[in-house]
Amino acid sequence: MRYLANDFPMLYFAFRVIFSSDEITFGSLAILQEAAMNVQSTIFMLSYESKFLARSIESAKNVYARFDIQNLMKDGDVPYPKNDTSEKTGMTLEFRNVFFKYPGTTKPVLEDISFKIEPGQMVVIVGVNGSGKSSAIKLFNRLYDPTDGEILVDGLPLTSYKLKDVRRAMAILRQDHTSYPLSLRLNVALGSPDNENPSDEELSRALKAGGADAFVEKLPKKLDTVLDPVKLSSLRFHGETEEELKKMVDEKEKTTDVSGGESQRLAAARTFMRLGGGGIRFLAADEPTSALDPEGEFELFSRLKEQRGGKTVVFITHRFGHLTKYADTILVLKDGRLVESGNHSELIARDGEYKRLHDIQAQAFVSTNTSESSTASDSPPS
Numbered sequence: 001m002r003y004l005a006n007d008f009p010m011l012y013f014a015f016r017v018i019f020s021s022d023e024i025t026f027g028s029l030a031i032l033q034e035a036a037m038n039v040q041s042t043i044f045m046l047s048y049e050s051k052f053l054a055r056s057i058e059s060a061k062n063v064y065a066r067f068d069i070q071n072l073m074k075d076g077d078v079p080y081p082k083n084d085t086s087e088k089t090g091m092t093l094e095f096r097n098v099f100f101k102y103p104g105t106t107k108p109v110l111e112d113i114s115f116k117i118e119p120g121q122m123v124v125i126v127g128v129n130g131s132g133k134s135s136a137i138k139l140f141n142r143l144y145d146p147t148d149g150e151i152l153v154d155g156l157p158l159t160s161y162k163l164k165d166v167r168r169a170m171a172i173l174r175q176d177h178t179s180y181p182l183s184l185r186l187n188v189a190l191g192s193p194d195n196e197n198p199s200d201e202e203l204s205r206a207l208k209a210g211g212a213d214a215f216v217e218k219l220p221k222k223l224d225t226v227l228d229p230v231k232l233s234s235l236r237f238h239g240e241t242e243e244e245l246k247k248m249v250d251e252k253e254k255t256t257d258v259s260g261g262e263s264q265r266l267a268a269a270r271t272f273m274r275l276g277g278g279g280i281r282f283l284a285a286d287e288p289t290s291a292l293d294p295e296g297e298f299e300l301f302s303r304l305k306e307q308r309g310g311k312t313v314v315f316i317t318h319r320f321g322h323l324t325k326y327a328d329t330i331l332v333l334k335d336g337r338l339v340e341s342g343n344h345s346e347l348i349a350r351d352g353e354y355k356r357l358h359d360i361q362a363q364a365f366v367s368t369n370t371s372e373s374s375t376a377s378d379s380p381p382s
């Protein structure tokens with residue numbers, strides 16, 4: 001962290017703010033990441049293209065817009081957790097007749113949703129694209145508040161808690177599994193904002209848990225590999241010679257990229273870093289395995305199961321496999337409504353939306369032989 005703090009103070013500041021989640025939410029990550037990179041680039045006068053400048057201004061406007069939303073959100077005054085801070089237990093989360101529409105829109109994306117997740121339960125949310133799964137997760141840590149209805153945490157309204165406290169107790173792994181233009185070390189370390197200088201041992205534990213250790217090990221600079229650094233192609237500083245400039249470019253210009261699956265493994269490692277930091281009672285992961293191969297998916301799932309302790313976890317997934325099979329409860333969303341809930345066997349027996357979605361996936365694995373296909377409905381591909 002010291003390297004970043006000394007050499008790139010603005011970027012360091014921006015990333016620490018993002019991950020501390022004190023003032024802003026995880027939902028602002030993408031916007032802030034882009035803004036931070038743009039601010040950084042501007043400070044270093046790396047690019048003057050008009051398109052780039054326009055994007056910088058747009059990003060800055062987006063950040064201010066987001067801050068405006070945040071400022072309207074009333075903070076609570078109850079500390080979280082209420083009593084025993086050392087208690088290692090999961091959070092109870094309850095939606096009571098929750099309705100939600102995005103600011104400036106008229107159509108509700110969540111309608112009359114009610115469910116209760118008990119401490120330590122593993123819940124999976126499924127549903128077709130646009131059914132409201134990610135929107136529901138955005139309400140968990142008050143990126144937005146419901147338009148109507150109520151969310152309760154450990155029996156009290158979510159709005160009654162200090163926002164900072166309740167966000168600190170949650171780890172949210174977002175769908176876009178972003179990698180940041182920093183070293184791999186920092187990409188993982190950012191997961192634990194309270195731990196400024198994690199040891200190599202802590203980092204390697206998180207990498208292993210996230211399934212990112214093997215690909216990092218193969219890179220020549222390992223954890224010191226810098227991902228997609230700031231572009232210096234139009235750099236002109238103070239009279240450096242071409243040779244000096246070339247050297248600077250060679251040092252700083254993009255050298256390493258990661259695949260979608262590797263980037264998702266890094267994001268998972270960052271989440272394990274956060275889980276290891278203590279104080280987390282709730283984990284939500286939005287399609288944590290969407291870019292992973294089946295082996296990677298199985299391993300990530302196994303380690304999450306192993307290391308989650310008593311934490312309450314919520315996963316969103318489109319895949320019917322390990323997550324859905326072992327979930328305590330599956331919530332099925334359709335057009336913003338909760339149409340079914342229960343475990344895998346119950347929902348298969350119910351023969352509704354869950355079974356319909358399940359069968360579409362299972363169909364791809366069923367032999368054209370009709371006698372085989374008739375036995376396939378209760379065996380999700382895994």
Ligand SMILES: Nc1ncnc2c1ncn2[C@@H]1O[C@H](COP(=O)(O)OP(=O)(O)OP(=O)(O)O)[C@@H](O)[C@H]1O
Pocket residue numbers: 102105109127128129130131132133134135136
């Ligand atoms: N920021 C936003 N502003 C306005 N509408 C939005 C916003 N984000 C999502 N929506 C709309 O809300 C609805 C639900 O979207 P959401 O992302 O929650 O669905 P989802 O079930 O997670 O979809 P997917 O499986 O594609 O990730 C969609 O109609 C989407 O267009």
